[in-house]
Amino acid sequence: MKSSKAWMGLMLILCFGLVLSACGGNKNNNASPSPSASEAPAASPSESASEEAPKAGSDKAFTIRVGAWFIDDRSYQVAFKQGIEDKYKELYPNAKIQWDITLGLPYFDKLKAQLASRSAPDVIFYQNQEYVVDGYLEDLSNEPWVARLNEAGQTDLQTHFQGKTYALPMGGSIGGGVWYNKKIFADLGLQPPKTTQEFMDVAEAIKQAGITPIALGFKDAWTAQMFATNWLQPYLFSEDPDFGLKIYNGEKKLDDPLIQEVFLNFQKMKENDYFNKNALSIDWPQSAQLFAKGEAAMIIQGPWMPGANKENIANGGFESFDIGFFPLMDDKGNTAMIIGSNEALGVNAQTELMQEAKDLVNVVASPELYGPYLVGGGALTMLSDVSVTYDDPVVSEVQEAVSKKSLPVRLESYLPTSGANALIDVTTKVVSGVKFTPADLKPMIDSLERDKATVTLPE
Amino acid sequence: MPALLIFGMFFYLPFLQSIYYSFTEWNALKPPRFIGFDNYVNLLKDQRMKDGFFNTMKMVAFGVIVQNTLALFLAVMLNKPFRTKAFLRTSLYLPIVISLVVTSIIWGQLLNYEGLFNGILIRLGLESIIQDWLGTVQTSFPTIILLTQWQGIGYCAIIYLAGLQSIPNDIYEAAEIEGAKGFTLFRTITLPMLMTTVSVVLFLIVVGGLRLFELPYILTNGGPGTSSYTLFLAVYNAAFQNTQYGYATAASIVLAFFIIIVAIVQLRITSKREVEL
Structure with missing residues (x-):
């Protein structure tokens, strides 16, 4: 009898601990998971694009971390990732990009924990304005691609706050x-x-x-x-x-x-x-x-x-x-x-590789990477000098609906x-x-x- | 000493922090902001918490009455000598061995509108009652309760069986000499001698019911609407879906004390009826 009471007491303590431990992490609900859609890029990305190749760069050897939740083995994503690596290599020949990819919603749990513990990637793909509002992202208002944002890009909510630009909107997408x-x-x-x-x-x-x-x-x-x-x-x-x-x-x-x-x-x-x-x-x-x-x-x-x-x-x-x-x-x-923008690309305000991180965002904003990425995801351009065409005529129907009336x-x-x-x-x-x-x-x-x-x- | 420090750091410190966080508004990104008892007051106004509470109570009540009774009945049956006893005991215990996540996914498929269960009903000529068992307000939580019984009854029956086998045979023999038999034997010998086991089983059922989470989380995530919410799921979604960590911590503290109080009351009631061997 005594031992059964002791055992039950132990169970009570364990239950209590279990209940309390339910609050030990975090999660972001508003972020829609990236669906496993794929669309073969078939159109030419930029015809009138002005090359904004980053001027900086050095022989410095370093590893820069990029966090994302949607980059998977879809062909246009693979090409996008490879393109970033190749183009960044031209700028920093001895740099290595480390992709911190956690597919789906758990990425946002991890990102919050990393930001709170100052261990987040240097360059961050994200959704939602909260990372901006809470001061975790660097002000990128003076970056060269900001001047190239079209009207939709300039009014995009999750990349802007109090008149400043905090991230590159990775193409506009309809809410549905x-x-x-x-x-x-x-x-x-x-x-x-x-x-x-x-x-x-x-x-x-x-x-x-x-x-x-x-x-x-x-x-x-x-x-x-x-x-x-x-x-x-x-x-x-x-x-x-x-x-x-x-x-x-x-x-x-x-x-x-x-x-x-x-x-x-x-x-x-x-x-x-x-x-x-x-x-x-x-x-x-x-x-x-x-x-x-x-x-x-x-x-x-x-x-x-x-x-x-x-x-x-x-x-x-x-x-x-x-x-x-x-x-x-x-x-x-x-x-x-x-x-609004589906994904946004910002720079961790706590990074020790600030210039290198900004340069990586510049690389992504280059028309030869940004354009095919938009085509692959069926997204609309948010950079004025990147125009895209799609092989599926339905995208024109979407664009027509958007142009009729759309709100951010x-x-x-x-x-x-x-x-x-x-x-x-x-x-x-x-x-x-x-x-x-x-x-x-x-x-x-x-x-x-x-x-x-x-x-x-x-x- | 080092062990005590480690234990303190990973158990007491988070616990004390939790108490502090429960009085704050905290989204894990911004520093917590002290808001007094607001989180505790808001618990009473939260539809998910309210539905979670009532569903959890239904779960506990069903477990105590149906699961407990059926488990005891099965244990008594399995304690009798017959040929397929070992096979049946194993079969009963089997559901508890399989991961809840796996069983949830399988049940989800079986109970889908186009799943096997509805297929069987159609073959039986019961087409009029087929429905999306986990997709309607009326059936989603009752279905979840029944699924918990599928897994829980065998486990409780095995515990009862162990209790039954610990009752000395000579007590039954003496009672039979005195003329007792059948249900009288069960009422006067088996049940009183089994009360310690009853306490343990009821404790497991009550606490298990109060902590119900995996099945509704995987099968319905509390829906449709809030019809299949449980307290644990409401706490989880407050934290990980609504990113209200302070609020969720307050809810988890209330839940923890609630579980302790219910468990203590239940133990007091059942332990009074226990018989020392």
Whole structure:
């Protein structure tokens, strides 16, 4: 009896320790994982590019560390990495680049721990403005490539703060939109919808043809966030670009009728069976498979979709088809695309290789590396002297949608991370089949009230 | 002395730091900012924490009533002499040997809308009840609870079996001479003599239920909505998803004390009924 009590006491202590140890690391939720999309670079990168070859350089022998979460064995990524090494070698013949690559979200856990313990890489690929705001990145405003940033590059949020430039935006990407199977649309005589009602009508026609209208892979929570955010965008921002600020200031509430309208749209789509039945238990690659097989006619995804779809069709041996693109819209046909840099490249403010690190960013900004990288990732240029062309005509449709109306901010720009996650909770709840009520938005309101101090307002 | 220093550095120091962090707003990048009891107050307003708490309580209650009873029943059955006893004992214990991560992934596939489980239901003519078991608010957490039973019952049954085998046979023989048999034997001899084991099993079930994390994390990450959140998952996501380390630390401290209090209460209740051999 005595020994069993002692044993249980020990168990209690261990449990206590285990519970407390749950807070020993960190993670970044807002960073969307880099999907395994690939798109063969087929276009020439820069025709009118001005060569900005760094002037510095020396015979000094050193190892410079570069941190990234997305550089994998996709062909354009391999070429990008090799290109950086070759070009940097011209500048610093005795330098060695050490790639600190941790694929996916764990990279951001590691990066935070490294920054806090002053052991982070010298050159850092990152997402989110928090590294800038918290002072971990060097001011790069005087670097030569800054003058080459185009308008989108100059207004990019995660690379700028208080009028200074802290990183090179690695191409602009859309927040997401609707990619559709052109063959299915043509066979059914459908046109890309312009209003929410038309979107519903198109989905209904596809359903009647025995095809799943929209493929969702909400097991990856960021895809739920992507769908909700991109649909909220035209409703909230197309007629009132200050809507986000008004939410933050309390002039508007997060249970605003416009926000409710979007969730009622989700509810209607769910009730009408416009989503795949396993929407919440499959991840985004599985939903992309449904799309590639032709079992679903539309998918809401990011700019990597054309490349990913080609790869899925080739790997799966499915019948090839062209894909089209249209942005999510409101009832009146307004659109408001989200545009921003996907990856950003900055310099660790604590690095001992400051000039060498800045030179490496300069190398990456050179048109012969930057251009093919954009083509590979389906990204839009953010440097005025780098123009890219894509072999897939769908990118032109994306560019057209972006040029119609696009904004560098989104609802989450004015919410704390907890509020953005509460948005995901509402979305998955409604898509699972629960009827939407305005009370569902209360956790978002509470999050904003509670964690308002953690929001860095976009400038 | 060096051992004590190392222990202090890696156990007590982080613990004391945790208490400090629980009173701060801290995102791991900026220095912590003292905010008093705000984190503790906010716990009561957090939907994920609230749903996590109620789901965790459901889990504990189900474990104590169903898992415990079934485990005891199975142990009593397995304590009887029959031919396939060894095979059945091994089979019962097998789920605990397999990694939870592996079993979670397999169960996730089986319970998918197009998975084997729904396939079987269709073959049985039960097409009307098929659904995405982990993708609806009504079924996601009950499904997770049932999966924990699949793994937990065998483990508890083996512990009960060990307890049953430690009861001397001559006590049963004496009772049988006195005319006791069947359920009377179980009620008057087996159960009282097994109370120490009951205490241990209940402790494991209660603490295991309160610490439920892996299955909801891998299978649903708390969704749809917040329907399958548990307290541990809510703490984890507060830290690693919302990057609110101060808040998560406050939650983990409350959770730790909650586990200790529940465990102590449970031990007090069961230990009063224990019989010394």
